[in-house]
Amino acid sequence: MNPAQTSPSRRPARRRRFGWPQRVFSQVLLMQLAIATGVTVLATGLFLAPLSAQLDDQAMRRALAIAGTTASPRLAADLTATPFSARGPVQTEAERIRASTGAEYIVVMDTRGVRWSHPDPAQIGRRVSTDPTDVLAGREVMEIDSGTLGRSARGKMPLRDADGRIVGAVSVGIEYDSVRDRLLAAIPGLLAYAGGALAAGALAAYLISRRLQRQTHDLAFSDISALLAEREAMLHGIREGVVALDRNGSVRLMNDEAQRLLGVGPEAAGRPLDEVLGEGRTADVLAGRVTGDDLVTVRGHRVLIANRMPTDDGGAVATLRDRTELERLGRELDSTRGLIDALRAQDHEHANRMHTLLGLLELEMHEEAVEFVTEVVGVHRATAEQVTEKVHDPLLAALLVGKATVAAERGVSLRITPDSLLPDRLVDPRELVTVVGNLVDNALDAAAGTPGARIDVSLRAEGRTAVLRVTDSGPGVPEEHRELIFAEGWSTKTLPSHGKRGLGLALVRRLAERRGGTARVAGGPDGGAEFTVVLPDALAEPDPETDAPTGAHTGAPIGAPIGAPRPGTFPETVEEAR
Helix, strand or coil: CCHHHCCHHHCCCCCCCCCCCCEHHHHHHHHHHHHHHHHHHHHHHHHHHHHHHHHHHHHHHHHHHHHHHHCCHHHHHHHHHCCCCCCCHHHHHHHHHHHHHCCCEEEEEECCCEECCCCCHHHCCCECCCCCHHHHCCCCEEEEEEECCEEEEEEEEEEECCCCCEEEEEEEEEEHHHHHHHHHHHHHHHHHHHHHHHHHHHHHHHHHHHHHHHHCCCCEHHHHHHHHHHHHHHHHHCCCEEEEECCCCEEEEECHHHHHHHCCCHHHCCCEHHHHHCCCHHHHHHHCCCCCCCEEEEECCEEEEEEEEECCCCCEEEEEEECHHHHHHHHHHHHHHHHHHHHHHHHHHHHHHHHHHHHHHHCCCHHHHHHHHHHHHHHHHHHHHHHHHHECCHHHHHHHHHHHHHHHHCCCEEEECCCCEECCCECCHHHHHHHHHHHHHHHHHHHCCCCCCEEEEEEEEECCEEEEEEEECCCCCCHHHCCHHHCCCCCCCCCCCCCCCCCHHHHHHHHHHHCCCEEEEEECCCCCEEEEEEECCCECCCCCCCCCCCCCCCCCEECCCCCCCCCCCCCCCHHHHC
């Protein structure tokens, strides 16, 4: 017959391979049973070993106590006053005590080691079988030894007369078989207790393993290891910050990106969130004290978008996205739009001037045309000089000139206050550009369209501290909102094209606090808002040669429209403009 045609029923059955189980449930159950069995056996053995020694010690102490009771001055008097005899007072007293205490023997001996009492009267008058030197020297003796009556637990006590002299000794023995019987009698009960403990441990191990089976979805350890490796690779490989919190608000996990965005290290794990991040909006958002989707927060120089999702165990997982570059691009877009508005205003003003110049030329008023052009050039030069006279840093001065053009086109007068003077020794001019730009933009939005719209800008140096103050003639900030306006994401304006507002003033305060300064708002003298920012160490050490005053300033508005000069604002004549 062809072996290939053998019936399936005749094929040899495949042997089942018995080995270490793969499931977490089975492995944990076997390990717990093995541990419970080992602990039970070890505990039983460790209990029996000292129990035997304890029973020996108890027997010896009992024998010593009986010997101490027997060795009375009365017995010492009988020992010295009467001869040894099987019916003498010493033998009678010793046998009475032996019968009442259950001792195996009570032997009374004299200083020569001769017995005066013994359970076997034939031994009276003979020397004891063990060395009595220690007890006759006045020392108490406890031992387990063998004598004429076999192995026993012994206690020996010196026998003293009324004057305290040693006249003999008392030796008491307790049968050692009774000690061993007590030990053997304790073993069944001990094993019963051990078996009960083992059964309870096995039941607990089974229940714990079943619960573990449900929690691990009956996975194998290899599967769990693979899932953990994939989780670690995913968490630390994605370019989005992940922060996991437990029910107590402590950091359970923080991946590499979250550590980078929040500026913390691996030591944050296990610590309370408020302790890791400190007080602020970022901690409030991650802890769930501020709710919502795509919440904006500022951490250091980074603008972050946070989302928080609670977990079933009472904790939460928060994700963080870095919006710094996008926010920077949005601000650059806003700045570009501001530049376009300034160019548009300049173009509008330039067109008016060109039309005026064309009219003068067509009317053949050549001298007036020359004077007009000269005046325009002089006024613009004077406008720039008004800024650079008080603000010596070129970046900040250029910002104010550009903002003045936009303000003039929107009908707002932008002024540099007479007390302003900022030397050209800023440590980081870009910080002040950010602060002044945000404050002037907010003031321009608030003052535009109001009667007598005006913005006053004060920039002063007090040692190495820069003090910036921007005052507008707008409606002002209600007192209950004067702290809220510095919170990330809070704004009363409509959203711009890049989708977020409420970051400008938050960045201003963050820049000030990073330098140890302050940013606050109060009511202006004319009812508007007055923002004050103090930036310590914003300037380098002063140089007496370059920081000398360059002259007084009239506080004139910058960039006022041509054709409607105010008294004292711009040069009245061409000669003054020169």
